Amino acid sequence: xxxxxxxxxxxxxxxxxxxxxxxxxxxxxxxxxxxxxxxxxxxxxxxxxxxxxxxxxxxxxxxxxxxxxxxxxxxxxxxxxxxxxxxxxxxxxxxxxxxxxxxxxxxxxxxxxxxxxxxxxxxxxxxxxxxxxxxxxxxxxxxxxxxxxxxxxxxxxxxxxxxxxxxxxxxxxxxxxxxxxxxxxxxxxxxxxxxxxxxxxxxxxxxxxxxxxxxxxxxxxxxxxxxxxxxxxxxxxxxxxxxxxxxxxxxxxxxxxxxxxxxxxxxxxxxxxxxxxxxxxxxxxxxxxxxxxxxxxxxxxxxxxxxxxxxxxxxxxxxxxxxxxxxxxxxxxxxxxxxxxxxxxxxxxxxxxxxxxxxxxxxxxxxxxxxxxxxxxxxxxxxxxxxxxxxxxxxxxxxxxxxxxxxxxxxxxxxxxxxxxxxxxxxxxxxxxxxxxxxxxxxxxxxxxxxxxxxxxxxxxxxxxxxxxxxxxxxx
Numbered sequence: 001x002x003x004x005x006x007x008x009x010x011x012x013x014x015x016x017x018x019x020x021x022x023x024x025x026x027x028x029x030x031x032x033x034x035x036x037x038x039x040x041x042x043x044x045x046x047x048x049x050x051x052x053x054x055x056x057x058x059x060x061x062x063x064x065x066x067x068x069x070x071x072x073x074x075x076x077x078x079x080x081x082x083x084x085x086x087x088x089x090x091x092x093x094x095x096x097x098x099x100x101x102x103x104x105x106x107x108x109x110x111x112x113x114x115x116x117x118x119x120x121x122x123x124x125x126x127x128x129x130x131x132x133x134x135x136x137x138x139x140x141x142x143x144x145x146x147x148x149x150x151x152x153x154x155x156x157x158x159x160x161x162x163x164x165x166x167x168x169x170x171x172x173x174x175x176x177x178x179x180x181x182x183x184x185x186x187x188x189x190x191x192x193x194x195x196x197x198x199x200x201x202x203x204x205x206x207x208x209x210x211x212x213x214x215x216x217x218x219x220x221x222x223x224x225x226x227x228x229x230x231x232x233x234x235x236x237x238x239x240x241x242x243x244x245x246x247x248x249x250x251x252x253x254x255x256x257x258x259x260x261x262x263x264x265x266x267x268x269x270x271x272x273x274x275x276x277x278x279x280x281x282x283x284x285x286x287x288x289x290x291x292x293x294x295x296x297x298x299x300x301x302x303x304x305x306x307x308x309x310x311x312x313x314x315x316x317x318x319x320x321x322x323x324x325x326x327x328x329x330x331x332x333x334x335x336x337x338x339x340x341x342x343x344x345x346x347x348x349x350x351x352x353x354x355x356x357x358x359x360x361x362x363x364x365x366x367x368x369x370x371x372x373x374x375x376x377x378x379x380x381x382x383x384x385x386x387x388x389x390x391x392x393x394x395x396x397x398x399x400x401x402x403x404x405x406x407x408x409x410x411x412x413x414x415x416x417x418x419x420x421x422x423x424x425x426x427x428x429x430x431x432x433x434x435x436x437x438x439x440x441x442x443x444x445x446x447x448x449x450x451x452x453x454x455x456x457x458x459x460x461x462x463x464x465x466x467x468x469x470x471x472x473x474x475x476x
């Protein structure tokens with residue numbers, strides 16, 4: 001009898017908790033958010049540089065392996081400080097070698113700060129002891145942004161989605177890649193993604209560099225109340241695990257150096273490989289819970305509103321929800337030719353996000369933009385916009401409500417015709433492997449999800465799912 005009473009009591013507690021979660025993690029986010037006024041974005045002229053060239057030079061990184069090499073060289077060249085803010089560091093040889101390089105940098109006196117998302121940080125499984133290896137080093141600090149709080153379900157949506165690393169005020173890298181073999185390996189695994197980063201090079205570490213703004217933002221994240229130390233105090237057992245893991249990572253890195261492995265012997269000439277810029281600007285979302293003011297989204301569409309010739313967009317996920325449309329300026333100039341590239345039913349690895357896109361794809365078609373869906377091997381994960389073949393935006397921001405209102409996100413706006421030309425070429429190379437789905441407000445070719453011989457079961461599942469996700473696209 002007592003056992004049955006206890007079981008009923010436990011069931012009641014679980015029911016109350018699940019109701020609490022449903023209300024505080026779902027229902028309160030379903031009420032329409034009033035459009036905020038008073039937070040100004042910059043006019044397009046603000047992002048245009050008056051000088052022929054500035055202190056910041058930029059390098060486009062399309063190849064994942066080369067992007068890993070760039071990170072490795074940045075770490076190896078560090079003299080004073082390395083600041084890292086990433087959504088996740090997942091298992092893989094490239095991750096372990098980069099962690100080994102960070103430990104080696106810390107061993108030689110470089111101050112290393114690593115800030116990862118508190119839920120999706122990736123330091124689990126094979127890398128679970130890497131947490132202790134990092135946190136126990138005297139020159140490395142490890143923090144998590146917004147850890148899992150079972151009694152604050154509204155915080156579960158507040159994810160750190162930035163992908164930034166700065167070194168000494170001299171180098172920075174920002175883009176869409178996390179640290180994992182699926183982004184950086186020389187031999188692509190099955191889940192490999194095509195992504196995009198940009199390196200910013202400030203040779204003389206001058207104070208008017210955009211890297212100063214990026215470091216200021218990383219400091220704000222680091223010191224924010226939502227960020228906490230990974231461990232307030234390591235136990236003896238954790239410390240021992242950390243020492244063993246640190247030795248393993250250090251030995252793996254030194255063995256690779258001794259074997260002259262290419263990944264740990266990068267040779268990038270930052271001066272000759274980078275392009276000059278007129279100006280580089282930095283954008284980021286405010287650090288807020290619940291619905292953030294969509295500063296990055298509002299900035300991107302405000303720039304687009306002033307485009308005179310062309311707007312080139314690549315995003316792995318495009319979900320044009322009502323909340324996003326509220327911030328699109330009415331003056332959006334239809335003179336500019338719009339080109340949009342995203343994943344197809346074949347290439348997408350994210351069924352939730354893609355189902356949200358399917359449910360609202362007609363809205364994109366109705367804009368009159370050229371809409372392409374990538375349909376070859378692997379998937380697209382790069383996030384970029386090019387305006388009038390001059391201004392380029394590169395960073396972590398996806399065209400969906402989650403990036404606009406829920407996540408931390410960041411982008412750089414680069415004023416450089418040379419860089420814009422490279423970026424358009426990179427996007428065009430993927431368009432060549434894509435299907436022109438729509439143009440001039442009508443469908444041109446049947447999308448793969450409408451072709452019976454293409455990914456039938458996946459397409460059917462996604463189309464059914466889209467009937468559901470259309471009602472909750474503010475979470476996608």
